[in-house]
Amino acid sequence: MKAAVVYYSRSGITKKIAEKVQAKFNADMIFVEPEKAYKSFPGAIIRVIREKAGKKNPAPKAAPADFGAYDTVFIGFPVWAATIPDFLQEYIRRADLAGKRVIPFATAGNNGREESLSALKALLPDSEITDYFYTSMKEPADADAWLEGIRE
Numbered sequence: 001m002k003a004a005v006v007y008y009s010r011s012g013i014t015k016k017i018a019e020k021v022q023a024k025f026n027a028d029m030i031f032v033e034p035e036k037a038y039k040s041f042p043g044a045i046i047r048v049i050r051e052k053a054g055k056k057n058p059a060p061k062a063a064p065a066d067f068g069a070y071d072t073v074f075i076g077f078p079v080w081a082a083t084i085p086d087f088l089q090e091y092i093r094r095a096d097l098a099g100k101r102v103i104p105f106a107t108a109g110n111n112g113r114e115e116s117l118s119a120l121k122a123l124l125p126d127s128e129i130t131d132y133f134y135t136s137m138k139e140p141a142d143a144d145a146w147l148e149g150i151r152e
């Protein structure tokens, strides 16, 4: 497989899994930054609540990468407000991932498993979404076992 890992991580939990993917599949890392960084935990919570209330529409800092060379694209994210962070959703919307195998991984506190997957399916109707991995503080899942199960 020729893989890329598209991910966002504010506090490092998702990043650790992204690094495992990189190590196992020799994948290229693509860190998606928001236009304006989310810093402290309380600051991020307040901002996301405001954004959800429609006061601001967050965007990614850079245009999407060219995914032409990849057959598989991993997409990793923390669950925010029970779904994929909005600026990352916008990045995914702008990216050309049609026909690609997309393997999502999410880290969370305690919810957003199904909501995140349906959001991704809606954003990528022309991609083959497989091997979804979700882990939470409440019910931690084994990322190494997940990686073992993914076909090359």
Ligand SMILES: Cc1cc2nc3c(=O)[nH]c(=O)nc-3n(C[C@H](O)[C@H](O)[C@H](O)COP(=O)(O)O)c2cc1C
Binding pocket: 008, 009, 010, 011, 012, 013, 014, 015, 041, 044, 045, 048, 077, 078, 079, 080, 081, 082, 083, 107, 108, 109, 110, 111, 112, 136
């Ligand atoms: C702004 C914000 C919103 C969050 N919303 C949720 C949520 O709705 N559900 C949940 O289970 N966890 C939520 N969390 C917790 C994160 O998903 C969790 O800590 C995640 O593993 C952090 O990953 P990271 O270290 O890669 O940023 C939220 C965290 C932040 C900062």
